[in-house]
Amino acid sequence: MRLTVIGFDADDTLWHNERFFQLTQARFAELMADHAGADHLGERLIEAEKRNIAHYGFGVKGFTLSMIETAIEVSEGRVPASVLAEILAAGREMLSHPIELLPDVRPVIESLSDRYRIMLVTKGDLIDQERKLAQSGLGDLFDAVEIVSDKKPAIYAEVFARHGEGAERGLMAGNSLKSDVIPMIEAGGWGVHVPHELTWALEHAEAPLTHPRFAELPDLSGLPALIERIES
Structure with a gap:
């Protein structure tokens, strides 16, 4: 044919592409180390991404929002605003990564x-x-x-x-x-x-x-x- x-x-x-997501997730684990271990945090992040695909779609923006949601959940709302700001900055950096x-x-x-x-x-x-x-x-x-x-x-x-x-x-x-x-x-x-x-x-x-x-x-x-x- x-x-x-x-x-x-x-x-x-x-x-x-995926390497930038994994590097950012490693940074996310460092920022949240006082609230959750890396493995548990990763599991909760995947759960959030699954829930959010229908709302935010695929890509960096949905990933960043899922990180913020996960940070709030695992810390029971105690995550500092400064950490949330760093998560947002990491997301913005992903949107300019080199090809x-x-x-x-x-x-x-x-x-x-x-x-x-x-x-x-x-x-x-x-x-x-x-x-x-x-x-x-x-x-x-x-x-x-x-x-x-x-x-x-x-x-x-x-x-x-x-x-x-x-x-x-x-x-x-x-x-x-x-x-x-x-x-x-x-x-x-x-x-x-x-x-x-x-x-x-x-x-x-x-x-x-x-x-x-x-x-x-x-x-x-x-x-x-x-x-x-x-x-x-």
Whole structure:
């Protein structure tokens, strides 16, 4: 089958991202050391993030608000205002972190751009995702950019139909099984898992190893050869 659109996730597929969340969470643990141990604090933070995704969405702003909520909860309202101010400052700093591309990203996309429509499909805060794309220097390589509130099969079906010939003739490459791979396969397309060394706990899922439209690569450099095999 001839593919028409190749989709890419952004964070931790094209550039590093999760490392900044983990560094900030470590700082959060230091700030809250008088109120909770790091493990307990991390568990409470994950619970808060799960509750808040529906309200705040994905990204730095929701993460920062979840840290503040967790700080208030674990301290039973005794957390000093100065600590809350430092949490807010840490969140603002995350919104300006530098962009560091992962290996082979630009050459791989360039090698595919003559034969396929290239689309970026990412979720999170609109302003922050636009900033990262602009600073990455990759914006000129994409025929379409979709910044969505969440990644569900219906979303993939809609954007691949709008920018190509449907998910059935599309491929999505990303580091998250839960967001980039499984829902794309459920929409009828190819889902290619490109693991990153750091993955947010809420993005973990079981790989659909037996599905004929699932593939896994150690890095993006193998994507052009994989596509050739799919189309052969």
